Amino acid sequence: MPTETFEFQVEARQLLQLMIHSVYSNKDVFLRELVSNASDALDKLRLAALRDDSLDADVSDLHIELEIDRDARTLTVRDNGIGMSYDEVGQLIGTIANSGTAEFLRELRQAQDAAGAEGLIGQFGVGFYSAFMVADEVTLLTRRAGERQGTRWTSRGEGTYTLETVDDAPQGTSVTLHLKPADPDNQLHDYASVWKIKEIVKRYSDFITWPVRLVGERGEDGEAAGPETLNSMKALWARSRDEVSEDEYHELYKHISHDWRDPLQTIQLQAEGTFEYQALLFLPSHAPHDLFTRDFRRGVQLYVKRVFIMDDCEALLPPYLRFVKGVVDAQDLSLNVSREILQQDRHIRMMQRRLTKKVLSSVKSMMTDDAERYATFWREFGTVLKEGLVTDSDNRDALLAVASFATTHGDEETVTLKQYVERMRDGQDDIYYITGESRESIDNSPHMEAFRERGIEVLLLTDPVDEVWVDAVGEYEGKRLRSIAKGEIDLGAQGDEKAGEDREKQAEEYAGLLGWMRERLDEDVKEVRLSTRLTVSPACLVADSSDLTPALESMYRAMGQEVPRTKRILELNADHALVKGLNQAYREREDRSELTESAELLYTLAMLAEGGRPKDPARFVRLMADRLERTL
Template identity: 45%
Template sequence: MAQEKFTFQAEVSKLLDIVAHSLYSHKEIFLRELISNASDACDRLRYAALTDAAPTGGDADFKITLSVDKKANTLTVTDNGDGMNRDDLTEVLGTIARSGTQAFVDQMAASTKDTGKKKSKDAKGGDDMALIGQFGVGFYSTFMVADKVEVLTRKAGDKKAWQWSSDGKGEFTIDEAERDARGTDVILHLDKKEKEYLDPARIEHIVKQHSDHIGIPIILKGDGGEDGDKTLNTASALWTRPKKDITSEQYTEFYHHAAHAFDDPWMTLHNSVEGVLSYTNLLFIPSTQPFDLFHPDRKAQVKLYVKRVFITDDCEGLMPSYLRFMRGIVDSEDLPLNISREMFQHNPQLTKIRSGLSKRIMGELKKKANKKPEEYADFWNNFGAVLKEGLYEEPENREKILGLARFKSTTQDGWTSLEDYASRMKDGQEVIYYISGEDADAIAASPHLEGFKAKGVEVLLMTDPVDDFWLPSVGEFEGKAFKSAARVGADLDKVEDVDIDKKKDAKKDKAGKAIEPLLAQFKVVLGEAVKDVCASERLTESPVCLVTGEGDMDARLEKML
C-alpha cells in the first residue's frame, strides 16, 4: 500500500503553531502527556482482557518504556497497550474531535496579542496553560520540542502495523509499517535546541515530578553499558495511599494526568468509604471552566476502577449530569470486574455510590461556601449554572442545591444566597421576587422593577437559561414562593414603606376612578393582542409595561422553546 498524505483540519494547523510557541516556559509537559496517553492505552487493553485474553497474546505485563538515541537525536515513548489502526490514526491524530476547536484557536490567538501591559514569561505561560487546559490538546505539545514526530503502532489483535508522521506544519502521512507486537512507539526527532531531553537525569526528574503516580511501570532504557534499565516511578495507584503521605503537588500532578488538564484543581476530595459498600474516590473540581461544559454530549470525566483495574471513563450512572464538571477516579471493591455498560444504569451498588458521591461533593461545597465565600464565588462563576440543573433533575437533592445557589440582585454588589435574601425581606413581603433575562445590567434597568426599587424591595436577577426551567418546578424556598417581577400579580400592596404609602393613600382612590375610562379605551384598541389592561403601583417613572399572565410561560422560556 502506497504512502498516503493528509492535511490537518484547518483549525488544527493553526492550533499546532500556537501551542508550539505558547508554552515556552512549560515545555517538559510534553512527556507527561505522552506518558498519560500510554497509560490510558494500557488501561484500555487490561480491561478488554478481562473478557477476552486473546488481544494480549499472553503478554499482560504492561509497561511504558522511554528510550534515548543521542546519535539520532530522538526520544521514544513506547507502550504495549491497545495500539491503533489506520482509522484510529486518522481520527485521533489527524483531527480534534471536539466542536470547540476554533473557539480554542481564537482564545489562544487573542491571548498572544500585545495588550499594552508587560507580562512576565511565567505569567504569560500560566495564562496559556489555563487556556490549553480547557481544551485538552496534549499530544500536540510534542511539537514544542520536536521538528518531526513519528507514531509507529499496531492495534491489539491486528497483523498490520502503521506509521504516522508529521512535522506539524499542516500535513501528515500514514503508511504501512512493521512492528513485532501490539502497542505504540511515539518517536520525537528533537529540535537541535532541545538536547536536554536526551539527558537521562533530566528525563528521570520530569517523570518523578509529573508522572510518579502512574500505576504502570515507567522504564528508562539503559545504554547497554554500565547503566541498565531503570524504573522511574513508584507505579502504585495514588488513591490507595494514606492521605497524610500525599503532598498537594502529587494531588495536582494526578489531577493533570486523570483530567488531561493544565490548570490546578480548585478542590480535591479524597475519601474512602468502608462498610456494606466499600469504595475510594479521588475527585477534583477544576479551577477553570471546560470549553464544552454545556455541550449536549458532555459527561463527567470520572474514571471507574474496580479493585484498581480500570473499567471505563464513560459511566453515566456514576455521576449525575449536573456534576459533569467533576474529574478524577472512583475505585470500588464490590462491583464485579466484568460489569458491562448495560449494567451501569441499573446496578444498585453503583446507584448507592453515585448518591454517596453527590452527598459528599455538595457537603464539601457547603463548607467552602460558609468558610470562604470569596473562593466559593469563583466556583459559582464557573459551574453554578450547571449545578442548578440538578434542581429539576434530582428533586431529592433540591434543598441542598438551593442552599448552595448564589444569585445577583438589585441591592447587593456580589453574589447572595437565598437564605441571606430571606433575611433581608421587607415587612409584609411574603415571596421571593426575581426577574429573568440574558443580561444582568439590562434586566436591572427594566421598568418592571421601578416599584420594587422605590420600596427598597430586593429582586434576584436570573440570567442563566437554566433558571427558566427550574423555577416553575421548584416553586419555593423554605416556604417562600418564587414570584417573577415581570408577571401579573407581582404588586407590592402588602409591603410596608411608610414614607411612600402615606403619600399614596391620599391619592389612591381618586386616581383609581380617574383612570378607569383610559383603561377601558386601551382594552378596546388593543383587543385580543393582550389579555387585560390594568393599573399597577409597580411603575413609578414609565407609563406602561408588559407583564406575563398568571399561568402563562415566562417570555424568555417561550422564546427559547
C-alpha cells in the same frame, strides 16, 4: 503495501505550524501527554483482555518504556498496550476530528504564558502533536493487539506524513522523537538528558498505575541508563490525606482533566461496609469552554479494583455536576461492566447519591470557610448547578443552601435565600425576584420602581435556567418565590403602609379609558388596568401569575416546542402626566382616532422598556416621528 504519502488536514497543518514555531518556556508537557497516551493504551488492553478471552495479546508485563539515545538525539516512548490498526493511525494521527480544533487554534494564539499553552494542549485532545514542540521528526510504530501486521507513521510536521505497513512490529505503540538540536545556553530543556526525563516523569506521571521504565544503551556517561522504574505507581485515592501532598493531588487533577490550573477543591471519600469504594474528586477553578455544549464529555474515571474501566462514567454524578473531575475505584463491580449495565446497577445509583451529597456538602463548607473560593466557584459553575434545582428534587434543599444570587441589596455581593429571608421587612410574606437577560436591563425595569422606592429587596436573576427553577421550587422555608413582573402586586401593607386610599376613586375615574384601550389593543393584551408597581414610568407589561414569561416562551420555541402566544396585561401609572393627559383627552374628545395611535405607542413603549421588539417597527418609527414633528 508500499509507503504512501498523505497531506494533513488544513487545521492539523495550522496546528503543527503553531506547535513548531511558537516558543513556550515549559515544553515539558509533551512527555506528560505521550506517557498519558501510553497509559491509556495499557488500560484499554487490560480491559479488552478481561472481556475477550480469545484476544491474542500478551498482558503478562504491561509497562511503559522511555529510551534515550544521546548521541543520535532521540527519545522513544514505548508501550505494549492495545496499539492501533493502519486505518486507526490515519484517522487518529493524520487528522484532527475534534470539532473544537478551530477554537483551540484561536486560544493557543491568544495564550500569553506557558501555563496557558500547556493546558490548551491537553484540553483539546491534541497531546500527540505536542511532540513537534521538541522534535524535528516523529516516527510512530504500532501494532494492534490481535493483529499480525503493524504500521509505521512518519512526519516532519511540514504538511505531509507517510504510512506503511510492517511485518515485524511489536504489540503496542512506540513514538520516536528526533529531537531538535541542543541549545548550549539552555540545558534545562535538553530532552536527551536522563536527569531531565526523570524530573518530568516524577513531576507529572508519578501516579500512573503502570511502571514507567527508563531503558537504553547510552546516557550522559555512555553507560546503560536502565532499566529503572521512575514512578511510584501509587494510586493517590487509596492513600490517606497526610501521605499525599497538595502538589501530588494537583498533578493528578491535571492529568485527568487536561487543565493547566490547580483545582479549587479536592474532595476525598472512602466508603466502607457492604459495598466499598474510594473516590478522589476535584472542583475545577474555572469552567471549561464547552461546558454547555452537547458534545461536552462529562463524568469521572471509573476503576474496579484498580483496573481502569472507563474514562467518562456519566452515571456516577448527575448532569448538573458534569464539571466535577476525579476517580472512583469500586471493589465489587463486575470488570465486564458496560455503560448500559451501569445505568441499571444499584451500586452505581448508591454511589451517585453519596458522591452528589459529598460534593454539595463540600461546597457548603467552602461557603462557610472560604468566601473568596466560594465566590469563584459560584461565578464559574452557579449556572449549571442551578439546573439541579429543576432535575434533582431529592437534593433540592441542599442545592438551595449553596446557591446565591445578585440582589438590589448590593452591586457586587451575592446573597443566599437564607440571608434574604433574614432581611425581609415586617409584614413581607414573599421572596421577590425578577428575571431578565442582564443585570443592567432588569435594574432599569419599570417593575422595580415601587420596590426601589420602598426599599424592598429583589433577587436579580439573569441566567436562562432561572426562568425554570423558580417555578419548580416555588417556595423557600414557607416563603413563596414571587416574580415582580407577574400578577398583581400590592405593597401598601408592606413598608410605609402607603395604601391607595383613593384607589377606588381612581378606578372609577379611569374606567372608561381602561375599557376603551382594552378594545383597541385586543390583539396584544388581555387586560388594561391601573398599576401599583409604577412610580416613574407611564406603563409596563405584566403576566398573569400562571402565564409563561416571554423569555420562557422563546426558550421553549428554541427547543422546538411550539407554545401558544400569551397575551399580557398592560398596567398604567395613573400618577404619570402622560397617562393623566391621555385620560383627559379620552373624556373630552368624541373623535378618538388620534388617541388610538397614542394607546398603541404607550403599549409599544412598555414593550421596549423590558427589552422587547415592536410588532411593526416601521409603523412605530413613523408614529413617533409624526408625534415629534407636531411638538416642534
